Amino acid sequence: MKKExxxxxxxxxxxxxxxPVLLNISLAFKKGxxxxxVGPNGAGKSTMxxxxxxxxxxxxxxxxxxxxxxxxxxxxxxxNRIAYVPQNTSVDWDFPTTVRDVVLMGRYGHLGWFxxxxxxxxxxxxxxxxxxxxxxxxxxxxxxxxxxxxxxxxLARALAQEADVYIMDEPxxxxxxxxxxxxxxxxxxxxxxxxxVLVVHHDLQTVEEYFDDIVFINQEVIAAGPVDETFDKxxxxxxxxxxxxxxxxx
Amino acid sequence: xxxxxxxxxxDYTFQLVALGTGIIGLLSGVIGTYATLxxxxxxxxxxxxxxxxxxxxxxxxxxxxxxxxxxxxAIVSGLIATxxxxxxxxKTLVKLDSALSLVLSSFxxxxxxxxxxxxxxxxxxxxxxxxxxxGQASAMLQRDVQLIAGVGVILLTLVVLFWKEFKCYTFDxxxxxxxxxxxxxxxxILSMMIVLTIIIGLESVGVILISALLIGPSIAARxxxxxxxxxxxxxxxxxFFSGVIGTLxxxxxxxxPTGPVIVVVVSLFVFASLLFAPKQGLIARxxxxxxxxxxxxxRLNDLKEGQS
Ligand SMILES: Nc1ncnc2c1ncn2[C@@H]1O[C@H](COP(=O)(O)OP(=O)(O)OP(=O)(O)O)[C@@H](O)[C@H]1O
Ligand SMILES: [Mg+2]
Numbered sequence: 051m052k053k054e055x056x057x058x059x060x061x062x063x064x065x066x067x068x069x070p071v072l073l074n075i076s077l078a079f080k081k082g083x084x085x086x087x088v089g090p091n092g093a094g095k096s097t098m099x100x101x102x103x104x105x106x107x108x109x110x111x112x113x114x115x116x117x118x119x120x121x122x123x124x125x126x127x128x129x130n131r132i133a134y135v136p137q138n139t140s141v142d143w144d145f146p147t148t149v150r151d152v153v154l155m156g157r158y159g160h161l162g163w164f165x166x167x168x169x170x171x172x173x174x175x176x177x178x179x180x181x182x183x184x185x186x187x188x189x190x191x192x193x194x195x196x197x198x199x200x201x202x203x204x205l206a207r208a209l210a211q212e213a214d215v216y217i218m219d220e221p222x223x224x225x226x227x228x229x230x231x232x233x234x235x236x237x238x239x240x241x242x243x244x245x246x247v248l249v250v251h252h253d254l255q256t257v258e259e260y261f262d263d264i265v266f267i268n269q270e271v272i273a274a275g276p277v278d279e280t281f282d283k284x285x286x287x288x289x290x291x292x293x294x295x296x297x298x299x300x
Numbered sequence: 301x302x303x304x305x306x307x308x309x310x311d312y313t314f315q316l317v318a319l320g321t322g323i324i325g326l327l328s329g330v331i332g333t334y335a336t337l338x339x340x341x342x343x344x345x346x347x348x349x350x351x352x353x354x355x356x357x358x359x360x361x362x363x364x365x366x367x368x369x370x371x372x373x374a375i376v377s378g379l380i381a382t383x384x385x386x387x388x389x390x391k392t393l394v395k396l397d398s399a400l401s402l403v404l405s406s407f408x409x410x411x412x413x414x415x416x417x418x419x420x421x422x423x424x425x426x427x428x429x430x431x432x433x434x435g436q437a438s439a440m441l442q443r444d445v446q447l448i449a450g451v452g453v454i455l456l457t458l459v460v461l462f463w464k465e466f467k468c469y470t471f472d473x474x475x476x477x478x479x480x481x482x483x484x485x486x487x488x489i490l491s492m493m494i495v496l497t498i499i500i501g502l503e504s505v506g507v508i509l510i511s512a513l514l515i516g517p518s519i520a521a522r523x524x525x526x527x528x529x530x531x532x533x534x535x536x537x538x539x540f541f542s543g544v545i546g547t548l549x550x551x552x553x554x555x556x557p558t559g560p561v562i563v564v565v566v567s568l569f570v571f572a573s574l575l576f577a578p579k580q581g582l583i584a585r586x587x588x589x590x591x592x593x594x595x596x597x598x599r600l601n602d603l604k605e606g607q608s
Contacts, residue, residue, distance in 0.1 A: 103478055129480035141472050145337060146522060146531045155468050159479035164461060191526040207475075 055116065056081040056215060056246040057102065062111030064094070064101050070109070071097045073270050080263060081116070082244045084237060086251040086277070089267040090290050095250045096137050096219055098267065103134055103217070115215070130159045133213035137220050137250070139204050143193040149203050150188040153179050156210025171210075178206040183232055198225045205233060215246045222253065234260055257281055308551045313438075317504075317551075320445040321437050321543035321562060323452045324501045328510070329517035329539025330459060331497045333532050334490060336518045337470050342397060345511040346404040348498045350381030352411025352507055355432055360418060365429075367444065367503070374499050381407055382491070408507070435506030435559030437547060448500050455493050459532070462489065467528055505559040513539065516566035523577035542566040 055078035062075040072094045079085050087095050100106040102113045104125045114122040115132070125132070133156070156178070157171040167175075179185050182202040187195065195203065201221065208216060216237070222230050237247050241262075251257065257264060257277060264281050266272035266289040273285045308314050335344055351374035358373025359365065381403050388399040415429055428436060459466065469476040469486045477483050494514075501510045521534035546562030575582050 105474065105477070126480075129478065132478070134478050136474065139472070142337070142339070145471050146526050146528045147467075147471060148526060151527075152471075155471070155475065158464055158468055158476075158481075161464070163465065163481070166464065 055079060057116070057248075058114045058122070059098075059102065060112050060114070062098070062101060062113065063109045064097055064106060065109050066097075066106075071269065072101070072267075075111070075267075075271055077265060077271060077274055079246060079248060081246050082241060083262040084241045084247045084249065084260065085263040085265060086249055086257055086261040087265050087267060088251055088254070088257070088289065089272075093268045093289075095267055099134070099217055099219055099248075099250070103132070128215075130211070131214040132217065133208040133211040133215070134217045135204050135208045135219065135221060137223070139200075141192075143200075145192065147192060148188065149179065149184065149190050149192060149195070150175060152192060152203055153206045153210050156207040159211060174212070175206075175210050178209040179203075181209060181236060182206045198229045201225060202229065202232070205236065209236065209240075213245070215248070216240055217248045219250045220252065221249060222251070254286060304552070308548065311551075314547065314551050316442060316445055317437050317440050317558070318544045318547040320440045320448050321504055321547050321558065322540045323445075323448050323543070324497075324504060325513060325517070325539030325541070325543030325562065325566075326536045327452050327455055327497045327539070328501060328513040329521070329535035329537070330532055331455060331493050332514035332516075332539075333518035333521070333528075333535045334466060334470055335494055336515055336522075338490075341511070341515045342400045342404075344494060344498060344514040346381060346385065346400045346407075347378045347495060348502060348507045348510045349404045349408040349411070351375075351378050351499065351502060352432060353377050353407055353414050355502075356411055356414030356418065356429065359429060360414070363421075367447070371499050374502065375495060377407065378495055378498075411507075431506070432502055433507050434557060435502070435504050435509065437504035437558035437562075438550075440504060444503070451496055451500050455496060458489060458493060462486070466490065505562060509559050509563045512563045513542070513566060516563070516570050517542070520566075520569045520573040523573040523580050538566070538569050542569060 057077075057079040059075055059077040062072060063070055064072040075098065087098070089095050097106060101108045102125065113125060115125060115128045117123045117128060117131075153175040154167055154171060157167055157174060161167060161171070176185070176188070179188055182205055184199060184202055184206070187199065187203075192200070192203065201224075205218075205221065208218075218237070221233055221237075225233065237249065241247055249261070251261070258281060261277050263275065264277045265274040266280075266285055268289050272289045273280050332341075332344065335341055354373035354375070354377025355370045356373075357377070358370050361373075362369055385396075385399050385403050388394050388402070389396050394402070412433075415433075418429070428439065431439065465476070465481055465486055468479070469481065469483065469490075473483060476486070497514070498510055501513060505513055517535040517538035518531065520538050521531045524534055525531050542562050542565040546565045547558055549565070550556040550558040550561045573581070576584075578584055
């Protein structure tokens with residue numbers, strides 16, 4: 051069991067204020083699998099991801115990753131091996147930068163402090179832009195893109211990180227069928243290469259088609275496991291209609 | 301007229317002051333670009349105003365105009381103001397812009413009180429502490445210009461060294477963090493650079509106008525390019541030439557203050573850029589709109605004719 055899990059969350063509790071948003075979460079994400087993270091709005095999906103990335107400080111609990119030698123390490127030691135695409139990338143779209151430049155930023159982590167991108171990095175950025183189907187947009191200023199195109203640029207940036215773990219917070223929100231197919235094809239390719247992919251997902255219709263594993267979350271872990279064993283009406287109902295007496299206000 | 305110009309240009313004092321203000325303009329343009337892109341244009345304003353009481357109190361303590369010491373005073377009160385701003389925005393519901401203007405005006409008021417109180421002191425009058433409010437570039441000494449140039453070399457080296465890190469952090473701070481670049485380190489260096497730029501500019505351009513010099517060049521430069529490298533270079537050049545031209549204009553008359561003239565020149569650059577920039581300028585956009593309308597009107601007419 052330990053060998054095949056790429057990420058292990060152990061008794062994680064997170065609170066922004068007095069109320070806990072996540073309570074005692076324990077989970078393992080399998081290596082080389084695509085896992086859906088499912089739950090209603092406000093369930094704590096994004097919060098869990100942020101805690102996994104050290105972007106919010108948990109109250110208790112820890113997250114361990116597995117490195118190349120299958121040793122357990124913390125997030126800090128593995129930063130360059132993890133790519134993250136947030137739910138809303140709230141950048142200044144008028145920033146003086148081109149699509150090509152943004153994708154190239156995906157290489158910065160590998161370069162480390164002070165080093166400049168090399169031709170190899172530019173080539174990788176170019177290929178990733180090709181993969182997401184935006185090669186002809188390379189020199190555009192980023193404000194001159196549609197919402198779906200913007201999302202694909204940030205996907206290309208994550209791909210350019212050439213990570214082992216990809217964490218995507220709702221990559222399919224607000225994209226059309228065509229873009230959804232492009233994105234899913236790319237994610238499947240990553241999984242085929244043995245990478246671990248976590249996706250926060252809202253469309254329950256496509257869960258069976260897209261994912262290997264699923265995690266139901268609503269403040270606590272409701273259920274977790276392979277889709278064909280875990281994904282059923284009852285669990286969905288339990289997740290979405292849970293009485294959240296510990297959660298929301300009052 | 302031409303001879304007059306040559307006399308000015310070959311005058312040593314003019315050359316010195318022009319070099320000093322030019323470098324200050326260059327640095328303000330470059331460093332100010334990061335401040336405006338981070339939506340922190342008001343921060344420069346707040347910091348420069350906040351430096352005033354520190355300058356006054358530092359003078360009270362040593363009774364001499366020792367530039368380095370006054371600068372330390374400026375830095376200390378600037379840091380106190382920054383801490384206050386952070387405290388207010390974090391612990392209360394007051395928004396950043398309100399917190400900035402609150403701290404800005406109260407520190408400036410305090411600074412004016414201190415300066416007025418020490419006005420009667422003959423040392424203070426001689427030191428011309430008032431110059432920190434509106435600036436007095438013509439009083440620049442060789443020593444001052446050396447200091448300005450030294451700070452300039454350090455700041456520009458930092459910009460080159462941290463180019464990739466500053467760019468990524470300014471554009472997408474959270475992403476930069478997930479890549480493993482310490483946001484504390486980057487944030488600290490960026491703020492220190494702004495504080496240093498303001499402080500070396502304070503004596504020549506003054507508390508009130510320094511923020512125009514920080515913001516103006518980058519706004520002008522942004523109109524001409526979509527690439528950060530070009531925007532930074534253009535902003536630096538705009539700042540540099542504003543400094544030099546401003547100094548030249550003020551040397552041509554007897555009583556023309558340098559700082560305000562520099563800011564007027566910056567503003568001219570901004571207006572010209574807003575109007576004439578090839579892609580984003582008002583005029584270019586107006587022309588493009590015309591052409592588009594003409595183009596679509598003919599197409600619509602063609603369609604109509606085809607139908608009938
Ligand atoms: N920065 C914050 N400060 C305080 N509360 C927060 C903060 N961010 C999220 N919350 C609260 O934590 C809870 C979980 O939020 P989270 O963003 O993790 O939900 P989510 O499962 O990602 O929802 P969605 O499907 O809408 O994206 C919500 O009740 C939200 O109001
Ligand atoms: Mg979310």
